[in-house]
Amino acid sequence: MNIKQSNIANLPTKYGQFKIKAYKDLDSNQEHLAIITHNFEQIDSPYVRIHSECLTGDTLGSLKCDCQNQLQLAMTFIAKEGGLIIYHRQEGRNIGLLNKVNAYALQDKGRNTIEANLELGFKEDERDYSIIExxxxxxxxxxxKLITNNPKKIEFVQSIGIEITQRVPSITKANKYNEFYLNTKKSKMGHLL
Structure with missing residues (x-):
């Protein structure tokens, strides 16, 4: 991998005090973030959330997913307990924002997230986790201690030799707009919901 790194900077947030570091994959041109508590280096087995970017949820507050709620839950919890959030910037399971909006339009017609991705010519999940390693x-x-519901993230972390001492569920409240989405994640993708 050909990676460029930023310096570490302070990141005061409404959730607590963090430090932030950016990583740019020069091959894919994607940029990712490590958001770290000040005591991170002193923790033997820190809490970690690998959060997949979701502009529509994280920033715009879309109710079609649970992404913003999961990110806020992780920020609040990790600010208190200590650890790391990796903001994995591969929008829409790495199909990009334009294709994600096209997938949303297909979902409006009754497709689930997997069917929409497949209809657009993608795999159900195009994410590449190599930057995480x-x-x-x-x-x-x-x-x-991995904060996730996604079995693929668990498998990846284990495959690179990182010991998971605990899996912490990231459960948020469903709403009428994301129930179908969450059911698809559970029934078709094996998410631990």
């Missing part, structure tokens, strides 16, 4: 190595992470 790079970030873990850069931050000297060996074992973690």
């Amino acid at each position: 790079y970030i873990f190595k850069d931050l000297n992470v060996k074992k973690i």
